[in-house]
Amino acid sequence: MTRTIMPEEMVQAFKPDYVAPLVVLLCSDMVPEPGTKGLYECGSGWFARTRWQRSGGHGFPVDEKLTPEAVLAQWKRITDFDDGRADHPEDGQEGTAKIMANMTNKKGGEKKQAAGDNKILAAIEKAKKMSTDGTPFDYVDRDVILYNISVGAKRTDLPLVYENHENFQALPTFGVIPWFNTATPWNMEDIVANYSPMMLLHGEQYLEIRKFPIPTAAKTVSYPKLIDVVDKGNAAIVVAGYTTKDATTGEDLFYNESTLFIRGSGGFGGSPKPTAARPKAATAANKPPKRQPDAVVEEKTSEDQAALYRLNGDRNPLHIDPEFSKVGGFKIPILHGLCSLGISGKHVFGKFGPFKNLKVRFAGVVIPGQTLRTEMWKEGNTVIFQTTVVETGKLAIGGAGAELLDGAKARL
Numbered sequence: 001m002t003r004t005i006m007p008e009e010m011v012q013a014f015k016p017d018y019v020a021p022l023v024v025l026l027c028s029d030m031v032p033e034p035g036t037k038g039l040y041e042c043g044s045g046w047f048a049r050t051r052w053q054r055s056g057g058h059g060f061p062v063d064e065k066l067t068p069e070a071v072l073a074q075w076k077r078i079t080d081f082d083d084g085r086a087d088h089p090e091d092g093q094e095g096t097a098k099i100m101a102n103m104t105n106k107k108g109g110e111k112k113q114a115a116g117d118n119k120i121l122a123a124i125e126k127a128k129k130m131s132t133d134g135t136p137f138d139y140v141d142r143d144v145i146l147y148n149i150s151v152g153a154k155r156t157d158l159p160l161v162y163e164n165h166e167n168f169q170a171l172p173t174f175g176v177i178p179w180f181n182t183a184t185p186w187n188m189e190d191i192v193a194n195y196s197p198m199m200l201l202h203g204e205q206y207l208e209i210r211k212f213p214i215p216t217a218a219k220t221v222s223y224p225k226l227i228d229v230v231d232k233g234n235a236a237i238v239v240a241g242y243t244t245k246d247a248t249t250g251e252d253l254f255y256n257e258s259t260l261f262i263r264g265s266g267g268f269g270g271s272p273k274p275t276a277a278r279p280k281a282a283t284a285a286n287k288p289p290k291r292q293p294d295a296v297v298e299e300k301t302s303e304d305q306a307a308l309y310r311l312n313g314d315r316n317p318l319h320i321d322p323e324f325s326k327v328g329g330f331k332i333p334i335l336h337g338l339c340s341l342g343i344s345g346k347h348v349f350g351k352f353g354p355f356k357n358l359k360v361r362f363a364g365v366v367i368p369g370q371t372l373r374t375e376m377w378k379e380g381n382t383v384i385f386q387t388t389v390v391e392t393g394k395l396a397i398g399g400a401g402a403e404l405l406d407g408a409k410a411r412l
Contacts, residue, residue, distance in 0.1 A: 019042050019043065026040075038051075039051065053081060053087075054086060054087055054089055055077075055078065055079060055080055055081050055086050056077070056080070056086055056087075057077070057078055058074040058077045058078050060074075117193075117268045117269040118269075120190070120192065120193060120268040120269075120270070121268070121269060121270060123186075123190040123191050124191045124226070124229045124270065126186075127185070127186035127190070127191050127226045128225075128226045128227075130186055130226065131185065131223070131225070132183065132184075132185050132223060132224060134182075134221035134222060134223045134245075135181065135182040135183050135221065135222050135224075136219070136220065136221050136247065137177075137178040137179075137181070137220050137221075137222060137244075138219045138220065139177070139178065139217060139218060139220070140217045141163040141168070141216050141217055142163075143177075143312075144168075144169075144170045144174060144216050144217075145160070145161055145163065146311060146312065147170065147171070147174050147177055147312055147342070148160040148161060148170065148171055148174075149161060149308070150305070150309040150311065150312055150339065150342070151171065151309070151339060151342030151343050151346055152299055152301070152305075152342075152343050152346060153346070163216070168216060169213060169214065169216065170214045170215075170216055171345065171346055171349060172207075172209050172214070172345060172349055172354055172355055172358070173207065173341060173342045173345035173346070173358065174214060175207045175208075175209050175253070175254035175256065176205065176207055176254075176256060176338050176341065177312050178220045178222055178253070178254065179222040179224075179242035179244050179256050180312075180313050180314060180338075181313055182222040182223075182242050183224070184224045184226075184240065185224070186226055188238070188262075191226070191229055191238065192229065192236040192238065192262055192265035192266070192268065193236070193265050193266065193267055194264055194265050195262065195265050196262075196264065196265075198327075198328070199262055199263040199264050199265065200260055200261070200263075201261045201262075201263070201362075202258070202259075202260060202337050202338075202362055203259045203261040203361065203362060204257075204258075204259035204359065204360065204361045204362065204399070205256070205257070205258055205259070205337070205338065205359070205360055205362070206256065206257040206259075206279070206281065206357070206358070206359045207254065207255070207256050207357060207358045207359075208254065208255040208256075208279070208281075208356065208357045209253075209254060209355070209356055209357065210251075210252040210253060210254060210255060211246075211251055211252065211253050212354065212356075212405065214253070215246070215253070218247075218248075218253065219246070219247040219248055220244050220245065220246060220247055220253060221244070221245050221247045222242050222243065222244040222245075223242065223243045223244075223245070224240060224241070224242050225240065225241045225242075225243070226238075226240055227239040227240060227241045227257065227276045227278065228274055228275060228276035228278075229270055230270065230272065230273065230274055230275075231266045231267065231268055231269065231270030231271060231272055232266045232272060233266045233267055233272070234263070234264065234266055234267070235261060235262060235263045235264065235266045236261075236262045236265040236266045236268075236270075237259060237260070237261055237262075237274075238259070238260045238262065239258070239259050239260075239274075239276065239278070240257070240260075241255065241257045242255070242256045242257075242258070243255050244256070257278065257279075257282050279357070281357045281401065281403055282359055284359060284399075284401055285399060286359065286382075286384045286385075286399045286400055286401035287384070287399075288375070288377055288384055288385075288386055289379065289384070291377070293375040294377055294378050295347075295351040295352070295375075295376040295378075296373065296374070296375050296376070297347040297350065297351065297373070297376075298371055298372070298373045298374075298390060299343060299347070299371065299372050299374075300369075300370075300371040300372075301335065301343070301366070301368055301369060301370055301371070301372060302368060302369065303368045303369040305335055305339060305368045305369075306319040306320060306333055306334070306335050306336060306368045307319075307320060307368075309335070309336050309338075309339040309342075310336070314336055314338065316336075318330070318333065318334065319333050319334060319336055320333050321333065330365065332367060333368070334365050334366065334367060334368075335365075335366040335367065335368050337362040339366075340362070340366050340372065340387065340396050340397055341358075341360050341362075341397065343372055343374075343387075344360070344372070344374045344387045344397055344400065345358055345402070347374040347385075347387075348374070348376060348383050348385060348402045350410060351376060351383075351410050352376070352378065352383050352402075352404055352408060352409075352410060353405065353408030353410055354404070354405045354408050355383070355402035355403055355404050355405060355408065356403055356404070356405050358400075358401070358402040358403075359399070359400060359401055359402075360397045360399065360400040361397065361399035361400065362396075362397060363394075363395040363396060363398040363399075364389065364394045364395050364396045366389055366396050367389075370389050370390070370391050370392075371389070371390035371391060372387050372388070372389065372390070372396065373387065373388050373389075373390050374386070374387045375387075375388075381403060381404050381406075382401050382402065382403050383401065383402045383404065384400065384401045385397075385400045385401070385402070386398050386399075386400060387400070
């Protein structure tokens, strides 16, 4: 369109040949992190990544009439990039976090906000002392087989799929199942600011297996406890622990800690650092050594993997309903993080044998049908591992480690 009004040398400088290589790279599996979700400028052979910068802004109460005069009164706060509150959202979802958080902003001004902060801090301390009668969960051999198959056990893995096999057993990661739907005595909206379930991410999971061998049928009760709430300013971190006991004997079977990262829910005056004492293995960094892994396993997931795994109890529509997953920012339903954990744990179990605890950090999304590659390094009695998506090269699970049971040997 502009060729007839621009000098020929400028037309040549702006030809597609100087743009297409970046487009091709961004569409390939070779793009380095952080490559996707970025904003790029290019032309005449010059390329640069541009980032958004957003001021700290100002949130007006949503239940009060908003006027141009009110916006004018806060103009400096709205436009100030130098007051220490500015940030750099990486994608559209992060960009709307503060907008979503302001949905619960009610009138009352700073005094009410301060009172709200104090109320949240008091609610956290109260919640840490709360207890319940526990949530029951009964399972039989059928449930064990379902779980094992849902994380990739094959019909030839008889100890995992045939109840009459002499070594019939549950995979160690079955321990993430009994506690999952445990009722908590606290409400999330009371212990963080501006809570929205759409802003919640499952950040980390820690599991202890406290009884060996794991019973292949049991009546259990799980008891929740709020461990910690950390205020990261633009987000909150909530750590909850769940002890699962045998309802008949009272023995501990499993202990889980689930760490939730909630965007837009910080800034309530809480501690910016963890304050609770936690198991050492639950907070270990588990950084892979700078050497080749001792074992590597690749496994292609099924396109039906999430549909099968949800039968274990996690019925979140994010993993089955295409329309719901689009609201969450995903083109198609994604795999459960705990399913990726189970597959990775199965790889560790197969190469090194049973483990007494396992900790992972959920680092990325897995689409059912993609291939998971678990790399493992044995350091003393701990297997440090990470899991990547082969098709994209991106990390799905990081910061992961499993402490082996004494005398553990490869099982699969």
